[in-house]
Amino acid sequence: MLRRRIAGVLAAGLTAAALLTGCGGEEATDGPVTLKVLTWEPGGAEYWKQVKTAFEASHQNIKLDLQAVPFDKYPEVQGPYVTSQSGPDVMANNAGLELFDRRGAYEPLGAKAAEINKDLVTYSGACEGFDTSKPCYGVPFSYQGNVLYYNKNVLKAAGLDPEKPPVTWDEFGAACDAVKKAGKTCLALGLSGTFPAYWDFPEIARNYLTEDDIRGMLNGTLSWKDPKLVSVLEKLAEITTKGWANKNAPSITMLPDGADIFQRGDAAFAGTIISDAVNWEAFGKAIGDENLGVTRWPAINPTAPLAQKFSGIEGAVYGVTKWSKKKQAGLEFITWLAGKENGELWVRYGKGQPLNRNVDKALLPTSPSFQKIQEFVAQPTLHSGVMLSGPEADALARGWQQVTLGQLTVEKWAEQMQQALERSPTKKQGK
Template sequence: MLRRKIAGALAAGLAAATLLTACGGDAADGPVTLKVLTWEPGGTEYWAQVKSTFEASHPDIRLDMEAVPFDRYPEVQGPYITSQSGPDVMANNAGLELFDRRGAYEPLGERAAEINKDLVTYSGACEGFDTTKPCYGVPFSYQGNVLYYNKSVLTAAGLDPENPPTTWDEFSAACEAVKNSGKTCLALGLSGTFPAYWDFPEIARNYLTEDDIRGLLAGTLSWTDPKLVATLEKLAEITTSGWTNSNAPSITMLPDGADIFQRGDAAFAGTIISDAVNWEAFGKALGDDNLGVTRWPVINPDAPLAQKFSGIEGAVYGVTKWSEKKQAGLEFISWLAGKENGELWVRYGKGQPLNSTVDKALLPTSPSFLKIQEFVAQPTLHAGVMLSGPETDALARGWQQVTLGQLTVDKWAEQMQQALERSPTKRQGR
């Protein structure tokens, strides 16, 4: 039904912004081949199922998948965007990572409402997180941050594995106990984008209101504001207190930091609920009964966003402006948002689906998965995806330098403000 609606609307010739510009190549003899650039969130098996299932029901479209490791994705995608050539469909994370690259994508226009009608969405594919503004793609996974823990490591440190720390003071005491037992408290890698997406928002929620987070998005909240300086101070405390692995400044969280936790060498790991590494991967490595999941410890219990969940869509797939196969591209990304793919995502990707019509009987029964369902019931804005590319880079680099004693927190805040001023997206919106 959705396919017929899309094809009919396309044939009717809506506005150019709805991807219905002249697009040579869709009418060619034989199946249309769509080139898709992805980092394969959910894993290779899931994407093999996407390809075979979609092609079986769409014999007129073939998928040519280019899979790139996440840490190399920007360097592969960048030349395509610069040359305005290459893939017909590309992925980016929701939020400013996508908005920074919006010039590479066709806006969905009037199609956005229909495609997203069954999705639980934060509008992270739309400018300003506002569905009345241009939207540049389609998400299908539910994303956000939690703190995983290894019950065996906590037990060996003399801690209660069924009652993980809930406050910052309790976390500090737990880390000291874990260190004394010969293990790392928090597995961490500071190279790349993960500090911005996984750690920053969980500290920031103790200091920022939702209005502050929107100010972060708009570029109107200065990084020298006491709230953001306090956030940076607490991030610095994690590493300067010796709670993390000593090589944290020189490694990435994926795969290196996650591997430390999966090997059983760390008590905690702050990561995500879907996509690249999640409860399912950790459960396989450590045992489902040995894996715990909790919220990050609270610093300021009275903060309005304390004890809430940082929710956001996962990867967003959009049709490139240079594609000559826009109709086929729109059909593919619309299918990604649908029930059929949502159920593939649950079965093979073991992730959280955005599509609300997915059969609930398919959802996993893992204790960690069920605990995560409690957390996602109270979502708030995700501060990490409000950061532009320059800010994301400066956050990771500054945290490395602070950890190594090469930079003070005040200087780090100044570098973050300079990065904000370099952000083309935020300069345009101010």
């Protein structure tokens, strides 16, 4: 157990920290502890400024040193820290297999996990196997998932009803043809990086996969050569090979490049997320709340069990690193992140969906898009995107790029995905 306490840290913090599994000495200091935190600043710089101010005001013996890294650069910055087992005291990763792939970098929370999660809406995305009885490696505070945003003005200019976005795949294709004829991009898209895995793949996959299939993906028992997953890849390919997306999609990232296409008013649709930087609030500011619509992705197979459902998951998970000499302070910080005070900061400044149930409902935005999203999130289902290991997420993006450029067939793409699955150390251990 922890043997030495940080001078001046509250006794309650020591008790909580003792619940972390694993042992290690604390760094002795006569002054405030400086906690190094690696983040991609979900919610934006202003939100994190408020986090630093509020946390330090109530924890005067802890100072936050925030290292902010752009999301698309985050893995290459974090990777050397994980490899060398040194660096920040607290780091972020997305819930699910991205976190599990890097679990060797984090101190398991042990019994503390249940106490932290008791006031949260949770999908167990910070716990191995999405199972709270297994080790959990950090704390989430935001509610995340995918929707399809649309620009009413672009639809209207294309002769479409801006109040009736497409609900089926065929309707979506017809809308894209009309938008293209009017001189605009239909779906703003960027295929570089992990965004296709998290934002596009789940919304196609839900038309073919059951919840058991999705758990099969998590366990590594569902082959990418299975006709269901091949069908998913075929429909992803259709988006670009039919010309529904911007031509430069293979060479750009969704954030910021793809999102910028939508925010400039040059695209009818953008498939992104409900919280963080590319949500309803950012788009509403760019094109006007009155011009912004939000809907579910169109259904390919309307009778599929998960069609027209919402992919729900926790957002970024913050964990204490195994090598940190300041585990007590780190635990205090991530516990505070999950609390009501930060939940309300997240709503007020990040304009995101909080996980904490005790957040004052009067603070929730009145935006029509936000209110519409509340209807979608009420009955969430498993998020298949976070079931993808790092090798699979990379192969999904790379394969989609190659298929779009005519360099690869869908069949070969499926083979590459299967090879990526077989390279995944996380899923091999899960078999």
